Amino acid sequence: MGCPVGKSNRAEVTARAAEMRAAQARKERQQKQMIAAAVAVVVVIIAVAVGVAIANNKSTGDPGATTTGSAAAFIPKLAAIPAATFDAAGAPADANAIPQKVEGGQVLTADGKPRMIYVGAEFCPYCASERWAIVAALSRFGSFEGLAPTRSATNDGNIPTITFTKSTYTSDYLTFNAWETKDREFKPLQTLPADVDALFKRYNPEGGIPWTFYGTHELPGSGIPLQPFLEHTGDNGWNEIVAQMETGTGNVGKSVDASANMIAAQVCQLTGGQPANVCTSTGVTAAAALVQK
Incomplete structure (x- = not known):
């Protein structure tokens, strides 16, 4: 117990x-x-x-982030550079901005209008600089829809620009077709149709971009100095560039505007000098003197 x-x-x-x-x-x-x-x-x-x-x-800033809100507010300004600014810019000083005559070339047509072709890629810094001039110039002949801001590749300039990927162009005078073959990360984006691919390989066998083709003339590469764009790679780069283009000042403005005059002068050769207010303007007339005969 x-x-x-x-x-x-x-x-x-x-x-x-x-x-x-x-x-x-x-x-x-x-x-x-x-x-x-x-x-x-x-x-x-x-x-x-x-x-x-x-x-x-x-x-x-995210180098690739470009929303369609405030970031795209510069696009309407790019499409409305004052005529007086183009006139003051005159002809381009860089010979690389002058399209070269194509041996055996002829005016291409589409939809009953002369045709202009652009081939580039979003990663490409030279394409990035050239698009500024193309949009400014062609906005004098018609209008773009669907343009969007982007940049060249992060490790290849990271230059603010516009992409043609989802854009359309409407004009009474010209048909403009553009292809961006790769995105800014070097991934395949758009495939050239057979007729354009044949022209690209025939007249541009080395395959360099950007390549702008007028049928009778071509511009391999860009006629705009690249270095100044590297000073405008911040979040406000798009606005800085277009602000200089609006006034024709700064380290970018005049060279881009003058290249736009050269593009316009070449287009005027295709359209028979139409519209007259563009093709007879002081800036375009100055550039027209450089068109290769």
């Missing part, structure tokens, strides 16, 4: 049990507090990391 427990022993046992329960409760509270503190620290660390990432994105 076991020894019976007296009253005093029972009181001691009861008190000791209460102390043990209290100690256990304290231990559990401490554990919960430690877990809560650890969770709070993790939450703070995550919040700080997210905040830093957002701040960095705002300060440096």
Whole structure:
């Protein structure tokens, strides 16, 4: 038999049990507090990391992020460069901006109008610079829809520009067709149709881009100096470039406007001098003197 427990022993046992329960409760509270503190620290660390990432994105900008909101607000301005600014720019000083006569070439037609062809790629920095002049020039003969801001490849200039990928062009005087064969990450984008691919391989066997083809003339490459564009690769680059084009000033404005005059002069050769207000303007007339006969 076991020894019976007296009253005093029972009181001691009861008190000791209460102390043990209290100690256990304290231990559990401490554990919960430690877990809560650890969770709070993790939450703070995550919040700080997210905040830093957002701040960095705002300060440096995602080089490929070009939304259709405020980022595209420059496009209507690009399509409406003042005629006086084009006139002041005159003819391009760089011989590379002058289209070369194509041996055996002839005017192409589509939809009953002379046809102009562009082949490029979104990653290409020279395509990036040339598109500014093409859009400015052709907006004097018609209108674009679906133009969107983009950049050349991050590791190839990261130059702010416009893409023709989803664009259409409407004009009473000219048919303009454009293809961007790869995106800014060098992935395949658009495939040349058979007739354009044949022209591209025949007249541009080395396959260089950009390639602008007028049927009778071609411009391999870009006639606009690339270096100045590298000074406008920030988040506001598109607006900076078009602002210079509007005034014909700065390290980009005049050279792009003059190249646009050269493009317009070449187009006027295809359209028979129409529209007259463009083809007889001072800037286009100055550039027309450089058209290769």
